Amino acid sequence: MTQISERLAELQEESVVLIALYDQDDRLRYANAAFRSTFALEPDECPFWAELMRRNTSAGKGTIIRAADFDTWLVSAQSRRGKLPFRAFETDVADGRWLWMTETVQSDGWMLCIASDITHLKASERDVRQDRDFALKASQTDELTSISNRRFMMAALESLVQRQASVEAARGCICIIDLDFFKRINDLYGHQTGDDxxxxxARRVHPLVRRRDSFGRIGGEEFMLILPDTVLTQGAAIIDRVLSAVRGARPIRSVPAFSYTCSAGLAELHAGETAREVYARADEALYHAKQSGRDRLRIVA
Structure with a gap:
């Protein structure tokens, strides 16, 4: 067995296929020579994925990012990254190659990334596939906030329910979050400020979300957070941090005293429950949070 493991390690290091392993916090833990060369990594470097993308973009290396604003692209990319057990997509890199990238994610959040060179495909086919990939990303992204949209979030909720049904003792929570008195904000300051x-x-909550979690806007001022492999006490701790971060926000420069809050309803997925049922229970918990004074979390077991 030791000999096989050693041979496998040698082949991984020598392979022209790009291989990388990220932990649950999205920090790189292993990368073979092909991956390190493509993404300008020293042998002993273990950066977070976001740090690597930012550094390479500034240096004109690694993944080609066709976006006017890097941070907006990053939020959008992280809204999809590592959310599903398996995902495949295509990407261009600065050295002129076109890669087919796959992500395989374990239940604890560790992720294996493997990329193969598909530059040899015809240019016409490449354009069609890139257009398809762009359209898919757009169909899953909220246009205003750049986080996931309702379509993506409902699919992620269905995936959580299906996994709970197939994996013994799998746990998970969902939270529905609503901005308090949002109509009043629009009426007093205008819809542009409401959009801001x-x-x-979205930008304040996004850094608080773990990579395996899914966070998106599901309509108007309503958002949803999906927390796989999470019990109520863990979920409540995450939402408490969200509420605290929002209380400290002062997003209108022309009105420094302006602040806002949000309310949240948290529900744990039960065995045999449908996506519709757990959503309804979280929505009911949100209703009670609103009725009992807002700016708070209510939990339904």
Whole structure:
């Protein structure tokens, strides 16, 4: 067995296929020579994925990012990255190659990335596939905030329910979050300011979300957070941090005293429950949070 493991390690290091392993916090833990060369990594480097993307973009290396604003692209990319057990997509890199990248994610959040060179495909086919990939990303992304949209979030919720049904003792929570008195914000300051508040909320919550979690806007001022492999006490701790971060926000420069809050309803997925049922229970918990004074979390077991 030791000999096989050693041979496998040698082949991984020598392979022209790009191989990398990220932990649950999205920090690189292993990369073979092909991956390190493509993404300008020293042998002993273990950066976070976001740090690697930012550094390479500034240096004109690694993945080609066709976006006017890097941070907006990063939020959008992280909204999809590592959320599903398996995902495949295509990407261009600065050295002129076109790669077919796959992500395989374990239940604890560790992720294996493997990329193969598909530059040899015809240019016409490449354009069609890139257009398809762009359209898929757009169909899953909220246009205003750049986080996941309702379509993506409902699919992620169905995936959580299916996994709970197939994996013994699998746990998970969902939380529905609503901005308090949002109509009043629009009426007092205008819809453009209302949009700015929605963007501010998304940007404040996004860093608090673990990579295996899914966070998206599901309509108006309503958002959903899906927490796989999480019990109620863990979920409540995450949402408490969200509420605290939002309370400290001062997003309107012309009105420094302006602040806003949000309310949240948290529900744990039960065995045999449908996506519709757990969503309804989280929505009911949100209703009670609103009725009992807002700016708080209510939990339904």
């Amino acid at each position: 508040v929605l963007i501010d909320f």
